[in-house]
Amino acid sequence: MSALEVAGASKIFNQGTPKQVDALVDVNLTVNPGEFVSLIGPSGCGKSTLLRLIANLLEPTSGAVSVNEKTAAQARLDQDYGMAFQQAGLFDWRTVSKNIELPLELKGWDKTKREARAKEMLELVKLPEFADLYPWQLSGGMQQRIAIARALAAHPPLLLMDEPFGALDEMTREYMQGELLRICGETATTVVFVTHSIPEAVYLSNRVVVMSPRPGRITSVIDVNLGSKRNEDTRAADGFFRSITAVREALRGTHAEHASANAIRGVEDR
Amino acid sequence: MLMRRIAYRSSMFVVAIALVVALWEFYKIVGPQDGGKLFGVSILPRANNTAMPHVWTMLSRYNRPEVRGSDTKIWSVVLSGTLFSLRLSLAGFFLGTMIGVGLAVLMSRFKVVQRGLLPYLVMSQTVPLIALAPLVVSWGGKLQIGSFEWPRWLSASILGTFLAFFPIAVGTLRGLASAPAAAVELMDSYAASWKQILFKLRFPAAVPFMVPAFKLGASGAVVGVVVAEISTGLKGGIGRLIIEYAREATGDPAKVFTAVFGAAALGITMSGIVALSDVLLMRNRPKETSV
Numbered sequence A: 001m002s003a004l005e006v007a008g009a010s011k012i013f014n015q016g017t018p019k020q021v022d023a024l025v026d027v028n029l030t031v032n033p034g035e036f037v038s039l040i041g042p043s044g045c046g047k048s049t050l051l052r053l054i055a056n057l058l059e060p061t062s063g064a065v066s067v068n069e070k071t072a073a074q075a076r077l078d079q080d081y082g083m084a085f086q087q088a089g090l091f092d093w094r095t096v097s098k099n100i101e102l103p104l105e106l107k108g109w110d111k112t113k114r115e116a117r118a119k120e121m122l123e124l125v126k127l128p129e130f131a132d133l134y135p136w137q138l139s140g141g142m143q144q145r146i147a148i149a150r151a152l153a154a155h156p157p158l159l160l161m162d163e164p165f166g167a168l169d170e171m172t173r174e175y176m177q178g179e180l181l182r183i184c185g186e187t188a189t190t191v192v193f194v195t196h197s198i199p200e201a202v203y204l205s206n207r208v209v210v211m212s213p214r215p216g217r218i219t220s221v222i223d224v225n226l227g228s229k230r231n232e233d234t235r236a237a238d239g240f241f242r243s244i245t246a247v248r249e250a251l252r253g254t255h256a257e258h259a260s261a262n263a264i265r266g267v268e269d270r
Numbered sequence B: 001m002l003m004r005r006i007a008y009r010s011s012m013f014v015v016a017i018a019l020v021v022a023l024w025e026f027y028k029i030v031g032p033q034d035g036g037k038l039f040g041v042s043i044l045p046r047a048n049n050t051a052m053p054h055v056w057t058m059l060s061r062y063n064r065p066e067v068r069g070s071d072t073k074i075w076s077v078v079l080s081g082t083l084f085s086l087r088l089s090l091a092g093f094f095l096g097t098m099i100g101v102g103l104a105v106l107m108s109r110f111k112v113v114q115r116g117l118l119p120y121l122v123m124s125q126t127v128p129l130i131a132l133a134p135l136v137v138s139w140g141g142k143l144q145i146g147s148f149e150w151p152r153w154l155s156a157s158i159l160g161t162f163l164a165f166f167p168i169a170v171g172t173l174r175g176l177a178s179a180p181a182a183a184v185e186l187m188d189s190y191a192a193s194w195k196q197i198l199f200k201l202r203f204p205a206a207v208p209f210m211v212p213a214f215k216l217g218a219s220g221a222v223v224g225v226v227v228a229e230i231s232t233g234l235k236g237g238i239g240r241l242i243i244e245y246a247r248e249a250t251g252d253p254a255k256v257f258t259a260v261f262g263a264a265a266l267g268i269t270m271s272g273i274v275a276l277s278d279v280l281l282m283r284n285r286p287k288e289t290s291v
Helices: A047-054 A072-077 A096-107 A111-124 A140-152 A170-187 A198-204 A232-236 A238-257 B002-030 B055-061 B074-109 B111-124 B129-142 B152-177 B181-189 B194-232 B238-246 B253-281
Strands: A004-013 A021-031 A036-040 A062-067 A081-084 A158-162 A190-195 A207-212 A217-223 B036-038 B041-044
Touching: A004 A047, A021 A047, A021 A217, A036 A047, A036 A198, A047 A062, A047 A158, A047 A190, A062 A072, A081 A140, A081 B181, A096 A111, A096 A140, A096 B194, A111 A140, A111 A170, A140 A158, A140 A170, A170 A198, A170 A232, A190 A198, A198 A232, A198 A238, A207 A238, A217 A238, A232 A238, B002 B055, B055 B253, B074 B111, B074 B152, B074 B194, B074 B238, B074 B253, B111 B152, B129 B152, B129 B194, B152 B194, B181 B194, B194 B238, B194 B253, B238 B253
Parallel strands: A036 A190, A036 A207, A081 A158, A158 A190
Antiparallel strands: A004 A021, A004 A062, A207 A217, B036 B041
């Protein structure tokens, strides 16, 4: 059984018009339960589009996407996944706790159950004392942790993240990466993670999926063998640097194919 | 924090009124009695007691009878006129809010409605109220649904509605559209229904746009009601009092001002009601998003 399966999916915008964009062509990807997979590639390679196909926020032009052995549409209705974006996107008019309760509210949970779950999630992200504050009273890193708590509130088996730490400073970012691994480990959540940062992808992932633009497609998949226990020492390990080099070379490959100077634009080399 | 802000604002209000009074009396001292002309055009107002009564003359007028020999003091007449118009304005504002918000929801839901309707809404506001007032009265007079008979005051309220609904519709429409695309996408990822998105995302996001729109709508309702009272000759309201008292301006110049102040109090009361809702609705919002 797979947590997620993308089979021969293509997404073409403005098909048949002069503005036609082949955002994704013939993408195949299988993700196993509990696996952490990153999507990396230059701007315009379709990694966000792929994430939105999985989330059923976009329909594939051809091919099929299944989540949790269901169609993507059914999985969305059943809230089989949670989603987090670059902007935390918390609602200003709701308290932290009420923000986490939002998906549960939409699902029709009763108040006591919602509040209990929000409390549990706040403890998971280690911010239990902030329940009654408003999001704009928190720092960016805290807001992003609340957004993760909200995404996981309904205990979905799959978490989809679109550059969630892109707006954070480097220190907060590394701390958040560690927290994300801990949270996903504790909850046994499968993650598909879009990023621009090679070290981030390597540190977090079991597999790094390298993508290339025009047309958007998967060019290689790199296994990261750093074990399941990762900590700050991992960042200094040889294997970490070997994997970073492997991903970088894979990205260079996409670069060389399109001898365009800005094809690799948008990938951070740090 | 909140109490301090209210105290500060009300003290500023008193200071502002004191400044206006001082300016008025100062002009009466230095201004020309029979007005000033510049290049043959009257430009400076006359400072004599007929055109500009002393502030204390106006205030003391409140405690004298409305007409000579009557027992009713003028303050009670002005007060009841103001309350009468306030009720009409509130009714007009309430109806205008219903219609304005309803139209905004409809327009944000169906882009076709927005494209088709919005130009006509804009055009509707160019129709002069004076021209519309007698029409509404005569239509209302002909209207009879079952045992419901169109009361005369309703025509005045409807004209208040006519001025109130437009800013509310436009402001709410903008507010509903102000919800960030990412937030809408988030709601979509939860498979939220249109109604859930409307009430849990779009309306809360629209509040900073709706509150100023309500302020405009409230003052629009007052203007509509007062003008309608004057042009349809509806008795009992402050608009009618202004017209009646203005006719006696030469013999009793302070009298018309008592009614004018009543109209001002009416406007302040209406915007005060909206300002209160502003404070309540925006108390938990970040300060910079409040418009």
